[in-house]
């Protein structure tokens with residue numbers, strides 16, 4: 001496949017996967033890759049089923065090879081959290097299923113069988129270096145609850161402190177559509193936000209992101225560097241995975257969007273390439289590097305930015321939208337037109353404009369029925385209307401994140 005050295009997707013295609021359109025403008029690569037990667041101290045490495053499985057089941061050789069490299073990175077001072085897929089794929093082979101299970105109970109049972117083999121393989125590989133591993137199984141719902149989110153963070157931080165390698169997977173046993181991450185690409189982005197990682201590396205079975213699906217266009221060119229997320233990028237990728245994966249390249253791009261919105265860089269790289277991780281950290285331009293335009297959020301704001309299901313919605317007038325978007329102000333009752341849903345104090349709500357476009361997400365200082373009473377009023381009127389006043393702001397700017405389109 002032809003390879004294009006350094007590219008940016010400023011103006012991607014209007015029509016789907018039209019080759020060439022995505023290569024609008026060449027951009028400079030980061031000047032000193034080796035020292036740039038050296039500065040990425042905390043790294044989330046996600047390994048897809050496409051990398052970890054072979055026709056006869058789990059590929060223990062690749063797990064050993066990746067472990068050797070992760071240990072090398074640890075010796076160089078990096079902290080590594082692994083997000084490992086492969087439970088369903090390895091369970092499938094164990095029970096003799098030829099195709100991915102279709103029903104949710106079958107998928108859950110298959111994952112439960114495969115997960116023990118998967119962990120056993122990682123454990124055995126790290127044991128060579130007398131390093132312990134720890135299994136972390138999560139659902140989207142776990143990270144949506146602030147307390148559970150903080151518990152997950154405390155566990156991960158403690159494991160890293162103890163020099164134990166956390167190995168994360170989606171908790172397939174209890175996962176149903178509503179509480180699903182979608183796939184482990186999304187989970188990696190959320191884990192990266194959770195632990196304030198410096199980099200996410202997604203290892204898969206292609207070189208990186210091509211300008212269009214290389215299965216359909218074998219002459220597609222590899223994109224080396226992407227500066228900031230451009231929604232048009234998604235037309236490069238299809239959601240169809242390989243025979244064992246989930247979500248395909250599209251889910252990796254959605255993960256890139258999440259990472260970049262939190263200010264975290266991401267690489268999509270070839271998991272089966274010899275010494276891929278070590279070579280990447282040595283500065284070789286492998287895969288596709290996504291660079292954020294700026295460092296955006298920390299702590300609570302990262303959690304808010306990635307929240308899957310806010311509790312309600314506030315419709316804002318134009319003045320309030322402008323105050324939030326342009327001036328970075330807090331949300332006052334005067335700018336609220338409508339309250340949707342029933343929620344309590346401290347709930348996370350979506351703020352939309354009158355056309356329904358998402359402006360951002362924030363934590364409210366008042367209950368929904370209280371906001372309904374004070375909406376459209378001046379802050380001086382709050383006390384008379386409610387009989388008490390918590391604060392002037394319905395949402396304080398410290399508890400609000402703007403939507404990055």
Ligand SMILES: Nc1ncnc2c1ncn2[C@@H]1O[C@H](COP(=O)(O)OP(=O)(O)O)[C@@H](O)[C@H]1O
Nearest residue numbers: 048049050204210212238241242245246248249
């Ligand atoms: N633009 C693209 N560039 C690279 N790969 C693509 C693109 N569009 C679709 N793909 C496909 O995405 C697949 C990887 O996704 P998936 O099977 O979900 O892997 P994993 O198990 O690693 O998550 C590749 O095998 C590739 O054929």
Ligand SMILES: N[C@@H](CCC(=O)OP(=O)(O)O)C(=O)O
Nearest residue numbers: 049085086087088183184246
């Ligand atoms: N939790 C599933 C992985 C789902 C998933 O996202 O797979 P992949 O697209 O291969 O990363 C498993 O362990 O099989």
